[in-house]
Amino acid sequence: MPRHPRTTVGASPPPPVGGAQAPTSERSPSPVGATRVATRKSGLAPLPQNGTPASIAPALLAWWDRHGRRDLPWQREPTPYRVWVSEIMLQQTQVVTVTRYYDRFLAAFPSLRTLADAPLDAVLHAWSGLGYYGRARHLHRAAQRVRDSHGGELPLDFGELAALPGIGRSTAGAILALAAGQRHAILDGNVKRVLARVHRIERPVTDTAVLRELWSLAEAHTPATRVAHYTQAIMDLGATLCTRRRPACERCPLAARCEAHAAGIAAQLPARSAKRARPQRAATVLLVHDGRGRVLLEKRAEEGLWGGLWGLPEIAVTDEAAAWCTQFIGQPPARLARRPVLRHAFTHFDLDMTPVELEIPAPAPQARDTDRWLWYDLHAPARIGLAAPTTRLLHSLL
Ligand code: SF4
Secondary structure (H helix, E strand, O other): OOOOOOOOOOOOOOOOHHHOOOOOOOOOOOOOOOOOOOOOOOOOOOOOOOOOOOOOHHHHHHHHHHHOOOOOHHHOOOOHHHHHHHHHHHOOOOHHHHHHHHHHHHHHOOOHHHHHHOOHHHHHHHHOOOOOOHHHHHHHHHHHHHHHHOOOOOOOOHHHHHOOOOOOHHHHHHHHHHHHOOOOOOOOHHHHHHHHHHOOOOOOOOOHHHHHHHHHHHHHHOOOOOHHHHHHHHHHHHHHOOOOOOOOHHHOOOHHHOHHHHOOOHHHOOOOOOOOOOOEEEEEEEEEEOOOOEEEEEEOOOOOOOOOOEEOOEEOOHHHHHHHHHHHHOOOOOEEEEOOOEEEEOOOOEEEEEEEEEEOOOOOOOOOOOOOEEEEEOOOOOOOOEOHHHHHHHHOOO
């Protein structure tokens, strides 16, 4: 099969891998508890003049002791490796979704070394459906680095941990707090929301100055003892009571001191940045199959949309599907059918895919470049990484 340039979606460059965001700052945190927040920039509510605000930790811990979550799969045996995998999966993904994948992933890769030694295809296969595949690639790359440079043990030094691919400041803090009881602050989406409300921070939390302020608050509130419980407690509060749309303030342990609640504006915070028009992109994807369950897949470039996964070949112009088939398969399609457009929402844009089904006379020719091309057998599927829309389209042929 001849090679041809890789096609890309639309004309603009792809977003960060899999639509996922790069981790936040890689800086080392300042010593927790030593933070002094004297005055805020205009637009932010003032803090007490004498420095660190009274910590929300006692009230949160008392609440967590009665209502906190203790039965999450990664809480059963919170080793650094297991906590690390959970924290990466939980980036931009809710607990309820992660619990569907976590045990299966840990069964496939029970230790850091098994993860490091596995082929990337196997890792992406276990991650398939969880989205933001850059996380899986970073996890795999970081495991290999830990195997090669840290004797196979996840480092428990903040700087070394935060230097690994896919581990930013908040994730490193969470791993060290939850798995090693080290005193580090975290600032994931839940924590940002809780702190923005408790302190009535009305500017968008994407604002750099506000982020700096939130980190200072997160550090100031983190207690000296029971750090793992506190870290879990503030995440639990954000996930169960201080939710984005309908905060349950009447049941909240922080209600008495929550400034947003007192002002009756809890549900309006955190403020969102001004909305920009959502970009749209379009692509034509080719469902080339032999009528016997074998479908042509192309391995996508490592960096970029659905990087490292196997996907359907893409072309820029829908009307050129038949010509593509003749040129690259070596024979014209026996049947061609254009399917309805499928929309897939990524973090920063929508992708409209026009699938074109091309049935070729059986048997399907053997792909020559097997690192890039694969005849995927629907009746004996290979263990490879597939994006959810690809899986849906493949299943539509069954
Ligand atoms: S009182 Fe309401 S807004 Fe404030 S932290 Fe609790 S749930 Fe969130």
